[in-house]
Amino acid sequence: MMQANSLELAQQSILTPAGVELRQLEQALDTLMLPSIDAGELYFQRLSRESWSLEDGIVRGGNFHTEQGVGIRANSGEKTGFAYADEVQLPALLEAAKAARGIAASGGEGRIQAWRGQSQPALYADTDPIAAVSAADKVALLRAADAYARSLDARVQQVNVSLVANHESVLVAASDGTLAGDVRPLVRFNVHVIAVAGERREQGMAGGGGRFALERVMSTEFWQHEVREAVRQALVNLEAEDAPAGSMPVVLGPGWPGVLLHEAIGHGLEGDFNRKGTSAFAGRMGERVASELCTVVDDGTLAERRGSLSMDDEGTPTACTTLIENGRLVGYMQDKLNARLSGNRPTGNGRRESFAHLPMPRMTNTYMLAGPHDPAEIIASVENGLYAVGFAGGQVDITSGKFVFSASEAYLIKNGRIAQPVRGATLIGNGPDVLTRVSMVGNDLKLDNGIGVCGKEGQSVPVGVGQPTLKIDTLTVGGTRSD
Amino acid sequence: MAADALSRRGSNQDMTMHKPGSDQAADNPHAAMTNAAAEPVDHRADFAPAQLNALVSDVIEQAMQLGASAVEAGVSGHRGLSATVRMGQVETVEHHRDRSLSISVYKGQRKGSASCGDLRPQSIRDTVQRALDIATFTEPDACAGLVDAAMLATEFPDLDLWHPRELSAAQLIERAMEMEQAGRDVDARIHNSEGASAGFDQSVSAYGNSHGFCAAQSGTSFFESLALVAAEPASPHSMQRDYDWDNRRRFEDLLDARELGRNAAHRTLRRLGARSARTTRAPVLFTPDVARSLLGHLVAACSGGALYRQASFLLDQVGQQLFPEFVNIEERPQLPGAPGSASYDHDGVATGRHNALVSTGKLQRYVLGGYAARRLGLETTGNAGGVRNLLIHPGQDSQQSLLQQMGTGLVVNELMGQGVNTVTGDYSRGASGFWIENGEIAYPVQELTIAGNLRDMFANLLALGNDVDLRGNVQTPSWLIREMTIAGDAG
Numbered sequence: 001m002m003q004a005n006s007l008e009l010a011q012q013s014i015l016t017p018a019g020v021e022l023r024q025l026e027q028a029l030d031t032l033m034l035p036s037i038d039a040g041e042l043y044f045q046r047l048s049r050e051s052w053s054l055e056d057g058i059v060r061g062g063n064f065h066t067e068q069g070v071g072i073r074a075n076s077g078e079k080t081g082f083a084y085a086d087e088v089q090l091p092a093l094l095e096a097a098k099a100a101r102g103i104a105a106s107g108g109e110g111r112i113q114a115w116r117g118q119s120q121p122a123l124y125a126d127t128d129p130i131a132a133v134s135a136a137d138k139v140a141l142l143r144a145a146d147a148y149a150r151s152l153d154a155r156v157q158q159v160n161v162s163l164v165a166n167h168e169s170v171l172v173a174a175s176d177g178t179l180a181g182d183v184r185p186l187v188r189f190n191v192h193v194i195a196v197a198g199e200r201r202e203q204g205m206a207g208g209g210g211r212f213a214l215e216r217v218m219s220t221e222f223w224q225h226e227v228r229e230a231v232r233q234a235l236v237n238l239e240a241e242d243a244p245a246g247s248m249p250v251v252l253g254p255g256w257p258g259v260l261l262h263e264a265i266g267h268g269l270e271g272d273f274n275r276k277g278t279s280a281f282a283g284r285m286g287e288r289v290a291s292e293l294c295t296v297v298d299d300g301t302l303a304e305r306r307g308s309l310s311m312d313d314e315g316t317p318t319a320c321t322t323l324i325e326n327g328r329l330v331g332y333m334q335d336k337l338n339a340r341l342s343g344n345r346p347t348g349n350g351r352r353e354s355f356a357h358l359p360m361p362r363m364t365n366t367y368m369l370a371g372p373h374d375p376a377e378i379i380a381s382v383e384n385g386l387y388a389v390g391f392a393g394g395q396v397d398i399t400s401g402k403f404v405f406s407a408s409e410a411y412l413i414k415n416g417r418i419a420q421p422v423r424g425a426t427l428i429g430n431g432p433d434v435l436t437r438v439s440m441v442g443n444d445l446k447l448d449n450g451i452g453v454c455g456k457e458g459q460s461v462p463v464g465v466g467q468p469t470l471k472i473d474t475l476t477v478g479g480t481r482s483d
Numbered sequence: 484m485a486a487d488a489l490s491r492r493g494s495n496q497d498m499t500m501h502k503p504g505s506d507q508a509a510d511n512p513h514a515a516m517t518n519a520a521a522e523p524v525d526h527r528a529d530f531a532p533a534q535l536n537a538l539v540s541d542v543i544e545q546a547m548q549l550g551a552s553a554v555e556a557g558v559s560g561h562r563g564l565s566a567t568v569r570m571g572q573v574e575t576v577e578h579h580r581d582r583s584l585s586i587s588v589y590k591g592q593r594k595g596s597a598s599c600g601d602l603r604p605q606s607i608r609d610t611v612q613r614a615l616d617i618a619t620f621t622e623p624d625a626c627a628g629l630v631d632a633a634m635l636a637t638e639f640p641d642l643d644l645w646h647p648r649e650l651s652a653a654q655l656i657e658r659a660m661e662m663e664q665a666g667r668d669v670d671a672r673i674h675n676s677e678g679a680s681a682g683f684d685q686s687v688s689a690y691g692n693s694h695g696f697c698a699a700q701s702g703t704s705f706f707e708s709l710a711l712v713a714a715e716p717a718s719p720h721s722m723q724r725d726y727d728w729d730n731r732r733r734f735e736d737l738l739d740a741r742e743l744g745r746n747a748a749h750r751t752l753r754r755l756g757a758r759s760a761r762t763t764r765a766p767v768l769f770t771p772d773v774a775r776s777l778l779g780h781l782v783a784a785c786s787g788g789a790l791y792r793q794a795s796f797l798l799d800q801v802g803q804q805l806f807p808e809f810v811n812i813e814e815r816p817q818l819p820g821a822p823g824s825a826s827y828d829h830d831g832v833a834t835g836r837h838n839a840l841v842s843t844g845k846l847q848r849y850v851l852g853g854y855a856a857r858r859l860g861l862e863t864t865g866n867a868g869g870v871r872n873l874l875i876h877p878g879q880d881s882q883q884s885l886l887q888q889m890g891t892g893l894v895v896n897e898l899m900g901q902g903v904n905t906v907t908g909d910y911s912r913g914a915s916g917f918w919i920e921n922g923e924i925a926y927p928v929q930e931l932t933i934a935g936n937l938r939d940m941f942a943n944l945l946a947l948g949n950d951v952d953l954r955g956n957v958q959t960p961s962w963l964i965r966e967m968t969i970a971g972d973a974g
Contacts, residue, residue, distance in 0.1 A: 052621075055792060060594060060624040062617035066610070067583075067600025078569075083578040086601035099578045102652060135620040158793050194793055194906060203794065203906045243911070245934060245970035246762035262500050276569070277675055278712050280722065356581065393500045395899045395913070399677075399712055399724035400757075402930050404900035404913035405500075426902035426911040426932050428970075432720075454500050463500070478902070478911040478932025480968045482762055 006122055006310065010181025013169040014044045014068065018088045022115075025173045028093040029112055032074050033175055036104040039075040039336065040097075040112070041174040043313065044068075044088060045355040050130045053162040054142040062135075071355035072096040075337055079103045084356045113177035122310045123303050123318075124211035126183040129165040133214045138163055141218055145227050149193055152231045155238065158194035161227075163187075165214055172315035176336075180315035186210075186306065186462060188451055189217045191227050195234035204234030205408070208449035212304045226449070233390060233409050236421045243410065243425035243479025249382045250427065250475040251413065253389030254375070254446035258465035261296055262366050262454065263394040263403040264431040265289070269323050269331070270349070270361040270456075271338035273398050280401030280432050281329065289329045290435030293371045296324040298333055300348055300364030306450035307365035307464030311348070314359055318348035323366075324435070335361045353459035363454060367466030371441025375469040378440045380416040386477050387411045387418055388427065401431040426478040434472060442469030530560045532699030535689035538602065542586055543693055545611045551588040551618070553629050555692035557829075558584050558602065565682025565706075566655035568663055574678055576652045588614045592623035629830075630853035630863060632694040636827035636834070643819040644702040646733040647685055655681040658740045662709050665744030670713070672755065673748050677710035677724065683734070696831040705737050706730040709747040715755055723757065725750035725897075730954060732820050753917075757927035759971035760918055766892035766945070767933055767967045768885055770916075771952035773898050774962045778812070780937055782870050782957075783905050785840070785848075787855020796908035796938060797846070805846050805941050809878070812841035816871035823956035828852065829868035837864040840873070870957070877960040878947035885948050885963045887922040893969055894919055895933060908937040914969075928971070935967040 015021070025042055032040040046068040053061040070093060071084040081103030085092040142161045149159045166186040173179050188209035195202055206229035208222065216222055252260060265281070273279035281289065290296070300318025302308050309318050314336050321331050334342070335350030338361055351362035379387060390409030396402070406426045412419040447466035454463040535558045546554040560582045567574045584607060585598035595618030599610045663679035684704045691697035708728035714721060727747040729738040738746075769777060781797075789795040797805075816834035818824050828834055830853040839847045851859070852867030886894070899913035915929035948961035 058624050059620075059622045060627065061596065062594075062621050063596040063598065064610075064613040064617060065598045065600075066606070066613075069600065077572075079573045080575045082575060083580075085580070086582060087603070096578075103573065103576050135617070139620050139622070160792065196793075201793065201796075201906055203904070243934075245932070245968045247970075247972040259500050276677070278677055278722070278724065280720070356579070358575065358577070393901045395500075395901070397724065397897075397899070399722045400754075400915075400929060402899070402913065402915070404902070404932075406900050406902035406911065423907075423909050424902060424904055424911060425934065426900050426913055428899075428913045428930055428932050430930060452500060465500075474972065476759070476930065476932060476970050476972045478913070478934050478968075478970045480911070480934045480936075482764055482968045482970070 006126060006183050007171070007179065007181035009126055009183050010169040010171040014046045014088060014171055020088055020090065024090045024093070027090065028097050029173065029175055031094050032072060032097040032101050033112055034101050034104045036076050037074045037101060038077065039175055041073045041172065041314070042093070043071045043355055044171040045168065047166060047168045048130060049164065049166045051162060051164040052138050052142060053160065054146055055160050057146055059139045059142050069355040070096065072100045073358065074100045074103055076104050078341060080337070080358060082358050112175045115173065115179035116177045123301065123308050124185055125213065127185065127213055128167045129185040129187050129214045130167050133218060137218065141223065145191060145223050148224060149191065149227045149231055152228065153195065153235060155195040155197050155235065156193050156231055157196045160192040162190045163217065170313065174315065178315035180311050182310050184211060184309070185213065187212065187214050187217055189223055189226060190451065191230040193230045193234050195238055197238045200238050202234050202237035204230040204232065204237065206230040206233065207451040210304050210306045210450040211308060236409060240421040240423045242481040243422035244386070244477055245479045245482040247474045247476050249385035250472045250477065251378055251382060251385060251387045252467070252470055252472070253387070254442060254444045254469050255466060256448040257388060257391055258367050258448065258467035259391050259394045259405050261368055261467060262363060262463070262465050263396040263405055264429065264434050265296065265323065266298070266363050266366045267396050267456070268398045268401065268431050269333060271332045271334040271342060271344070272361050274332050275338050275342045279398045284329050287329055288327050289432055290324050290327040291438045292327045293441040294324055294327050294435050294438055295322065295369040296366065297322050297369065298349065298363050298366045302365055305365050305447065305464050306452065306462045307363070309364060312350045313352045314346070314350035316346045316348045316350060318364060321347045333361045333363065335359055351461050353461060357459050360456065362456065362461055363463050365447065365464035365466065367445070367447060368441070368468065368470070370443050370445035370468045373440045373442050375442045375444050378442055378469050378471050379413060379418060381440065381471065382413045383415060385413045387413050392424070396431065402428065403431050404428045422479065428476045428478060434475065437473045438470055439473050440471040444468045530562060530685065530687050532687055532689060532701055535560070535687060536691070536697050536699050539689045539691035539697055542584065542607060542611060543691055545608065546586065546588050546615065547693060549611065549615055550590065551615060552591055553589040553693045554586065555629060556584065556586040557688060557690045559686065559688035561684055561686045563682060563684035564650065564652060564655065565680055566652055566659055567678045567680045568656060568659040569678035570676055571660065571664065573656055579684070584610055586610060586614045588618050589628055590618045592625060592627045593618045593621045594624065594627045595621060626854060626857040629692050629694055630832055634832045634863060635694060635696045636698070636831060639698060639826050640817065642817060642824045642826060644732055644824060646703050648683070648734045650683055658707065662707060662740040662744040665741035666709055666711050666748040669745055669748035670752055672713045672715060672752060673711050674714060675712035677712060679709040681707045690829065690831055692831055698827060698831070700825060703732055704730060705734045707737055707740060707743060709744055711747050711751045713751045713755055723751055723754035725754055754927050757915060757929040759930045759973040760928045760969060761973050762970045764966050764968050766889045767964045768889060768892065768894045769962045769964070770894065770896040771950055771960050773895055774959045775952065775955060775957045776898060777940070777962060778873060778875060778957050778959055780903055780905070782850055782873065785850045787849060787851040787859065789905055790849060791855055791858040794906050796906060800846050801848060803846055804844050806841055806844040806944055808844045810841055810844045810944060811876040812873065813838045814840065814870055814873050816865070818872050821872045823871035825871055828865045830863065832863050832865045832867065834865045834871060873957045875947065875959045877949045877951050880946055880948055882948050882950050882961050885946055885961055886919055888946060889919055889963060890922060892919050893928070893933070910935050910937050910940065930971065932970045933967045934970070940964050940967070
């Protein structure tokens, strides 16, 4: 699986059906590159998405979506001109190029470098995950998941199951010599259940996926695991008591609770906010921002992970970028524009929702490396606190550094033991200092199951998170019980 | 949540992370931005309502010929231009032009859907075929199908939503520059900016179904926003940001750019010096811009999808006293010139037959489209696609007077995170705002959580202000709630 092959495949998928040849892309770039334009880029995308959903025991919904187009960008200093078209033929390319170059002022070189064919390993297979499994089998999977959920416990009253598969090709041709393609599969399986006991009604949610073929989701082991997880959560929540309110020690479970890292530090270390000086982390390179136990990376190179990409949406190969090393801030995540303007190198974090959106620095898979502690030892060290293992998501204000993440499954810790489950509660903290309060890091690093979506400036992209079990000495817990 | 499709928040920091597939509340997440366009308008040719209508009719015919027993289809287009400046320099100029088709076909009680992001004849043919293919594999659903023909809209009044004005990139840049400069000029502590944006959008959408219904609606929108950053010189790392925004049908109605700039500056400055607070129970006042989200949670819990999935804390609550008697909430879907106005919903059903949602505190109805209504054995409320111009009747009191009533407590003007559970009503979110003592602002606060249960919060609404925020599809004044749990780390 080499990138050169991906380029050919992307070309066949996007350009060939429209009768567009590479030399016409050169012509469009020529049109774009007025003397004052520093960088020009054509981003072609073709996407198919198929989804199926089951509610109330019936596979009542199925949808097939396709879109394709080209986004054309011209950079002149800090300025960006952008236009896009849902056609990829030459006239549309030229029209969009003329609109995008309208930004041009003075300065810059306007030169186009010869294209270099890139080749780096693809991190996932180029097969179409939609076509590989028949519709009848997908429908059967949803039915089986529904029946299985109901068989697990009589309190399960509602089951919703969905299956989504994306097949996407992208091709980037840019004035800096980039000519690269990528063929990206993405699949996701989700289960949502509602369990009822007397007056109580609670939900549980689980799911998994990644950049691999649907066959893996179709394996009994895979989907049954997610169904059991959703049912288990709902049943735990039926027993949940009111959550405490106030500051206390918090132990976070491994895997998906890594949403902490995504919010508390990840967004704050994106290159755009730091170039502009609007991040609470701006100007702090080299400073201690976490305890020595903490090393955090953003790694787009993990095979078949939801947040992984063989190359980013600007054609830069992805990398494993160390953000925090033994507690010190050592790296930001960059796209081409912010790297150029801040005198850094792109790190393969330039991502965009689609051809109709501008790229910006975004995370891929963000996680903390394993530490020295046995998870049981971490729990045992807490006299009174909270153990949170499931989260609905989070949000951050990168300027003040304040972030939240909302627990959907949590337990009290009493005298070093996990005690009763508590209702969902939001945890709130301050990004630049929350990791300085990490006093124990487990040896049980785990990545999430592959269903995360990150939103920034209205653009959504798939991402991954992960962490080992870790202990934060104090964090504010937003329950209702204030005694 | 169906609220606020029109509001483009000025915030560049809406960074969130979530699991997909959770809490899909409304039947369709897109609120309408619409107008019954009986009149010919000056769209470019491929955005003309008549052309979109013709396309919809053609798609329906194609699907029927290929064996569908019923069909519904929608075509929509957007075009616009926006500019962003930051620190007095142009940052981006973006041209937008989107077209899309979505179709649902029925083969008896089986349904299949497909959509595509362009309108080439081949793409359209493929999309129709895909929908038919899907419908051979989905399972029969007794409730599937078009709404009854008798429910469809037959009158299409001009709702005064189309006020096109072609603004050039230079004009938008100038407006954004003015806005940002006015904000930065307010105070030297405003030392940075996330940027000012200005832009416009023209949209047109056509919907038709095999009952013979076909109509198009179009609308304009003009928007502007600014987010500023401030710090005290003595503590440069303790930065604060805030923003202001506006969004109108008519360009002339937009808030003056300089005034918006100054508002953003004042909003940002008043956050400086924010600290946490003590964990306690106290009254909470939600300012109008964040109180909007509370109505959003009400709508989410009243929406058909949440109800038939039994994923709502408001199951079987029609006729019950949810709020105190002074509370009245209604939709005005055909209000001329308003953000959410439309004469028909996403099923083609006439709007405006069921406007009251809460009267004297009692829930009057749910928020239903055709499918959910059939599932629940009820009649559609014309809410396929969400609520349209949802308003809570304001009270008499100014915000200042509400603070006097509060005495000591918390004013919340920003909320963070997803901690709202529509199934149980459990509510726990991050908050910032002001701590109030003796009816006066004592100091700004941040890094707090507020928690309670929506049912209790609704029942314990003490008063509504007279300070309605007119900027969106959901409009409300301030809410004063008797008591919530506030958590902070100030001991």
